[in-house]
Amino acid sequence: MTDWPAKEKQYYMNTFNRLPVTLVSGDGSWVWDDRGRRYLDFLQGIAVNALGHAHPVQVKAIAQQATTLLHTSSLFHVPRQYELAELLVENSALDRVFFVNSGSEALETTIKIVRKYGKLNRDGAYEIIVMTNAFHGRTIASVAATANPHYQEDFVPMPEGFVRVPFNDLAAAQAAVGPKTAGILVELIQGEGGVYEAGQDYVQGLRALCDDNDLLLALDEVQTGIGRTGRFFAYEHYGIQPDVMALAKALGGGLPIGACMVNERAAVFVPGDHGSTFGGNPFICAGAGAVVRHVIENELWKNATQQGERLKAGLADISARHGNAITDIRGKGLLLAFDLGEERAEKFLAHALECGLIVNRVAPPSIRMAPALNLTDAEADEGLARIEKTLSGIL
Numbered sequence: 001m002t003d004w005p006a007k008e009k010q011y012y013m014n015t016f017n018r019l020p021v022t023l024v025s026g027d028g029s030w031v032w033d034d035r036g037r038r039y040l041d042f043l044q045g046i047a048v049n050a051l052g053h054a055h056p057v058q059v060k061a062i063a064q065q066a067t068t069l070l071h072t073s074s075l076f077h078v079p080r081q082y083e084l085a086e087l088l089v090e091n092s093a094l095d096r097v098f099f100v101n102s103g104s105e106a107l108e109t110t111i112k113i114v115r116k117y118g119k120l121n122r123d124g125a126y127e128i129i130v131m132t133n134a135f136h137g138r139t140i141a142s143v144a145a146t147a148n149p150h151y152q153e154d155f156v157p158m159p160e161g162f163v164r165v166p167f168n169d170l171a172a173a174q175a176a177v178g179p180k181t182a183g184i185l186v187e188l189i190q191g192e193g194g195v196y197e198a199g200q201d202y203v204q205g206l207r208a209l210c211d212d213n214d215l216l217l218a219l220d221e222v223q224t225g226i227g228r229t230g231r232f233f234a235y236e237h238y239g240i241q242p243d244v245m246a247l248a249k250a251l252g253g254g255l256p257i258g259a260c261m262v263n264e265r266a267a268v269f270v271p272g273d274h275g276s277t278f279g280g281n282p283f284i285c286a287g288a289g290a291v292v293r294h295v296i297e298n299e300l301w302k303n304a305t306q307q308g309e310r311l312k313a314g315l316a317d318i319s320a321r322h323g324n325a326i327t328d329i330r331g332k333g334l335l336l337a338f339d340l341g342e343e344r345a346e347k348f349l350a351h352a353l354e355c356g357l358i359v360n361r362v363a364p365p366s367i368r369m370a371p372a373l374n375l376t377d378a379e380a381d382e383g384l385a386r387i388e389k390t391l392s393g394i395l
């Protein structure tokens with residue numbers, strides 16, 4: 001059997017602390033490693049595989065497009081691109097789309113949109129108000145918008161123009177608005193930050209702040225979009241509409257795609273302002289289109305709500321049976337986290353794999369779960385059983 005960790009050590013940049021498992025195949029919520037062991041996948045590529053592994057609808061669309069036409073460039077009309085754009089626009093509050101290849105690029109596009117809006121409408125204003133504990137990506141501008149200093153310090157100077165204020169603190173955001181401000185960028189649930197929700201009043205306050213000062217409200221829905229939180233988009237929970245929205249992760253169900261969506265007010269790009277060689281190519285858009293259509297036709301966000309409630313209730317029961325070992329359970333739909341304390345969370349993660357369960361540690365004390373949106377009752381219950389088994393093993 002090939003020693004894959006040795007290959008990584010020899011050939012790959014030393015960039016990730018990987019788990020000691022090599023996954024080789026998957027089917028729905030289940031994956032198998034190269035030793036034939038089976039795992040219940042409660043992470044799905046970090047909230048990416050919306051329909052689980054190898055969903056037949058997605059597989060069929062990919063295979064069909066692969067044997068027809070992969071790539072043409074944006075010099076030509078791209079029907080698959082427009083079909084996906086239509087699906088997203090007709091099912092959101094936004095009016096136009098630009099496709100890229102990742103979440104970070106969706107944020108780069110978002111940043112350019114806000115800056116151009118400021119240039120055109122706010123006398124050259126370019127500052128974007130961003131939040132503590134935020135995660136927006138790893139490219140140089142998206143990492144500047146990200147809060148974690150460890151992601152930035154070896155790569156300074158960071159691009160300027162980001163003003164950071166405490167998350168969930170409306171007064172701080174209000175105080176930060178000035179003549180150079182062009183927009184506000186926020187996650188409605190901070191995914192990488194530990195699954196922390198923005199408050200209702202806060203988000204409505206940010207919307208009003210943007211309206212009162214002619215700023216753009218930009219949402220990073222890279223992790224929360226496409227049904228994950230129990231609505232098609234997380235902003236639907238808040239009774240507001242964004243001006244700009246970044247998408248990626250679940251959008252392609254495992255294919256690399258990101259998107260930046262805008263309303264007409266924020267549709268400031270003209271030919272030459274932006275581009276992407278691969279962004280929105282026929283192959284990726286056909287696969288993503290099948291995923292998004294399936295999510296919409298089956299209203300999978302409703303299942304995300306149901307299964308999310310089932311998991312939260314199950315976690316509370318497990319905690320009660322184990323001396324209240326779980327100190328916090330949070331999240332919406334199927335973007336969930338629970339706290340065990342730093343030491344226990346580390347042990348839990350390692351032992352979960354031995355119990356055939358895939359989750360991840362999203363903050364020192366916290367375990368994150370982001371199962372497939374089509375998770376069944378039986379799979380949710382099996383996951384809870386494996387969580388309980390894991391917990392019993394470390395207490």
Ligand SMILES: *Cc1c(COP(=O)(O)O)cnc(C)c1O
Binds near residue numbers: 105135136138187223
């Ligand atoms: C994952 C993530 C990103 C970055 O996406 P990449 O595809 O890794 O570049 C940006 N914002 C949020 C909220 C994310 O969860």
